[in-house]
Amino acid sequence: xxxxxxxxxxxxxxxxxxxxxxxxxxxxxxxxxxxxxxxxxxxxxxxxxxxxxxxxxxxxxxxxxxxxxxxxxxxxxxxxxxxxxxxxxxxxxxxxxxxxxxxxxxxxxxxxxxxxxxxxxxxxxxxxxxxxxxxxxxxxxxxxxxxxxxxxxxxxxxxxxxxxxxxxxxxxxxxxxxxxxxxxxxxxxxxxxxxxxxxxxxxxxxxxxxxxxxxxxxxxxxxxxxxxxxxxxxxxxxxxxxxxxxxxxxxx
Amino acid sequence: xxxxxxxxxxxxxxxxxxxxxxxxxxxxxxxxxxxxxxxxxxxxxxxxxxxxxxxxxxxxxxxxxxxxxxxxxxxxxxxxxxxxxxxxxxxxxxxxxxxxxxxxxxxxxxxxxxxxxxxxxxxxxxxxxxxxxxxxxxxxxxxxxxxxxxxxxxxxxxxxxxxxxxxxxxxxxxxxxxxxxxxxxxxxxxxxxxxxxxxxxxxxxxxxxxxxxxxxxxxxxxxxxxxxxxxxxxxxxxxxxxxxxxxxxxxxxxxxxxxxxxxxxxxxxxxxxxxxxxxxxxxxxxxxxxxxxxxxxxxxxxxxxxxxxxxxxxxxxxxxxxxxxxxxxxxxxxxxxxxxxxxxxxxxxxxxxxxxxxxxxx
Ligand SMILES: Nc1ncnc2c1ncn2[C@@H]1O[C@H](COP(=O)(O)OP(=O)(O)O)[C@@H](O)[C@H]1O
Ligand SMILES: [Mg+2]
Numbered sequence: 001x002x003x004x005x006x007x008x009x010x011x012x013x014x015x016x017x018x019x020x021x022x023x024x025x026x027x028x029x030x031x032x033x034x035x036x037x038x039x040x041x042x043x044x045x046x047x048x049x050x051x052x053x054x055x056x057x058x059x060x061x062x063x064x065x066x067x068x069x070x071x072x073x074x075x076x077x078x079x080x081x082x083x084x085x086x087x088x089x090x091x092x093x094x095x096x097x098x099x100x101x102x103x104x105x106x107x108x109x110x111x112x113x114x115x116x117x118x119x120x121x122x123x124x125x126x127x128x129x130x131x132x133x134x135x136x137x138x139x140x141x142x143x144x145x146x147x148x149x150x151x152x153x154x155x156x157x158x159x160x161x162x163x164x165x166x167x168x169x170x171x172x173x174x175x176x177x178x179x180x181x182x183x184x185x186x187x188x189x190x191x192x193x194x195x196x197x198x199x200x201x202x203x204x205x206x207x208x209x210x211x212x213x214x215x216x217x218x219x220x221x222x223x224x225x226x227x228x229x230x231x232x233x234x235x236x237x238x239x240x241x242x243x244x245x246x247x248x249x250x251x252x
Numbered sequence: 253x254x255x256x257x258x259x260x261x262x263x264x265x266x267x268x269x270x271x272x273x274x275x276x277x278x279x280x281x282x283x284x285x286x287x288x289x290x291x292x293x294x295x296x297x298x299x300x301x302x303x304x305x306x307x308x309x310x311x312x313x314x315x316x317x318x319x320x321x322x323x324x325x326x327x328x329x330x331x332x333x334x335x336x337x338x339x340x341x342x343x344x345x346x347x348x349x350x351x352x353x354x355x356x357x358x359x360x361x362x363x364x365x366x367x368x369x370x371x372x373x374x375x376x377x378x379x380x381x382x383x384x385x386x387x388x389x390x391x392x393x394x395x396x397x398x399x400x401x402x403x404x405x406x407x408x409x410x411x412x413x414x415x416x417x418x419x420x421x422x423x424x425x426x427x428x429x430x431x432x433x434x435x436x437x438x439x440x441x442x443x444x445x446x447x448x449x450x451x452x453x454x455x456x457x458x459x460x461x462x463x464x465x466x467x468x469x470x471x472x473x474x475x476x477x478x479x480x481x482x483x484x485x486x487x488x489x490x491x492x493x494x495x496x497x498x499x500x501x502x503x504x505x506x507x508x509x510x511x512x513x514x515x516x517x518x519x520x521x522x523x524x525x526x527x528x529x530x531x532x533x534x535x536x537x538x539x540x541x542x543x544x545x546x547x548x549x550x551x552x553x554x555x556x557x558x559x560x561x562x563x564x565x566x567x568x569x570x571x572x573x574x575x576x577x578x579x580x581x582x583x584x585x586x587x588x589x590x591x592x593x594x595x596x597x598x599x600x601x602x603x604x605x606x607x608x609x610x611x612x613x614x
Contacts, residue, residue, distance in 0.1 A: 058516075058517055059516075060513050060516060060517060083519060083521070086516070086517060086518070086519035087519045089517075090517070091514075091517040093510060093513070093514065095510055097508075097510035097511060097513060097514035098514070099511065099514070099515075099529055099533075100533065101532050101533050101536070101610075110518070110520075110528060111518035111519060111520060114520060114524050114528065115518065115519040115520060115521075115524075159518070160517075160518075163518060163519065
């Protein structure tokens with residue numbers, strides 16, 4: 001359990017966040033504060049707006065109402081702010097989204113070199129260090145297409161970490177993986193959590209939530225329906241919809 | 253039941269020699285056998301006389317039509333006019349300049365095609381940026397004491413190659429910009445690109461060439477003479493870039509959204525994202541389409557004969573009019589066709605090889 005890492009500095013603030021796709025009100029009055037070092041797990045039925053919410057944080061999706069502040073930087077029209085926020089926020093996708101035409105190492109050094117203007121030597125040394133941490137330094141010169149799903153996802157995590165982010169967003173990082181590969185990715189994420197990274201994870205891996213989460217958030221219909229620390233959340237869910245959801249995913 | 257480890261065996265021999273292969277592929281059943289025989293009969297009855305006419309009964313050397321007595325093809329005709337086919341009316345003493353330009357071109361292409369040669373990127377950059385300038389001054393002269401050769405003397409295969417290479421080299425970057433513009437979220441940029449592309453795609457190249465040679469001069473101040481070849485080149489390039497833009501747009505659309513999102517999430521800017529992530533992947537997908545438009549362009553260059561430029565086909569037609577050689581147009585058309593075919597076929601093979609080289613297993 002890692003419930004003592006959080007400091008008082010706010011890393012992510014969502015205030016009255018609202019978003020529409022055309023007429024469709026996909027996010028309704030979302031309020032969320034994440035302190036430095038906190039780990040948040042977000043769950044909820046498919047289509048409830050989990051991805052949309054965390055994608056608003058690094059402006060992959062545009063919100064229409066409310067405020068987003070990341071690492072003290074307000075997310076607004078100013079392209080400079082968006083760039084600054086993206087430097088502080090790493091993201092891991094369900095389908096890895098590695099660059100298939102580049103080797104693993106090139107995937108990892110690309111952003112440090114082009115966005116942070118880091119010298120190549122330094123970027124490569126740092127990338128090798130991080131590949132070591134996700135336990136695939138020997139794959140550095142291969143192309144993503146030659147790796148297994150679990151390996152690709154670990155590369156994707158390393159690639160994000162190469163930018164030295166303050167916050168990591170995970171959007172269902174294990175749901176596209178074969179069952180035998182889920183653990184290797186979760187292990188990397190757990191290690192990252194114990195090192196004090198601020199994390200927002202959309203996931204249905206309840207074991208992971210129980211081990212590392214400071215808070216679990218349940219979303220339904222574009223709203224945050226319930227929020228609690230993991231023990232209470234799983235053993236004593238307040239809301240009827242939370243109970244239904246938990247009974248469905250914990251059944252088997 | 254007991255589980256036993258099964259031995260690994262070689263595959264059964266399915267083909268036993270030539271006979272076995274023929275039985276399996278050509279005569280495996282009555283319909284296939286009949287088809288083989290019928291097609292074989294027509295192939296032989298067409299190919300034998302053709303080969304006889306082209307090679308066996310043909311006359312190759314001599315200096316007038318009197319040398320053509322064997323009843324086959326009269327290659328003497330082509331032989332006598334080979335210089336014109338290759339160089340047009342380019343002064344004979346200066347042919348070495350055309351040859352140098354050609355050797356530089358072919359040399360760097362071979363360098364790029366060979367699998368083991370180093371520094372391919374540098375050679376490609378030189379070919380795209382430095383070579384056009386060098387080739388222009390080599391061909392045109394008026395520098396370093398090279399005699400000026402006006403463009404109306406350029407002709408034959410060398411003119412065809414100038415038209416094609418300039419059209420290809422200039423239309424690719426222009427096409428990329430147009431395709432990106434068409435995808436842009438800025439309404440003005442987007443509509444300018446859409447209008448440009450749709451206008452050029454909606455008119456035949458012949459019209460473009462006519463307009464380039466007749467209308468373009470009207471837009472320029474009086475007395476400013478504008479080279480006819482240059483006008484044709486501008487027309488061809490703009491025309492070609494509109495087609496290129498559509499091929500490239502197709503490639504861009506095939507790149508998954510996740511690639512854009514990963515690049516955005518890492519903080520890459522628009523041009524970094526396009527140049528480092530999207531374009532390399534899209535260009536790879538587009539190689540067949542790009543080469544197809546190149547091949548079409550290469551063949552379309554022959555249309556310049558209608559505005560009075562003497563490309564290799566126009567030279568062939570002019571040769572057919574020569575009273576001394578009346579009656580040998582089959583030979584000249586065949587020869588021109590062969591030249592076109594050699595270049596187009598090479599392009600197509602090169603593109604296949606490039607696709608294999610760039611394959612990274614996904
Ligand atoms: N680009 C889009 N255009 C329109 N509707 C969308 C778009 N993306 C997502 N949606 C809709 O928004 C809702 C929330 O989607 P999402 O955030 O992906 O849900 P979750 O990640 O919780 O499964 C869904 O109903 C989905 O159909
Ligand atoms: Mg989702």
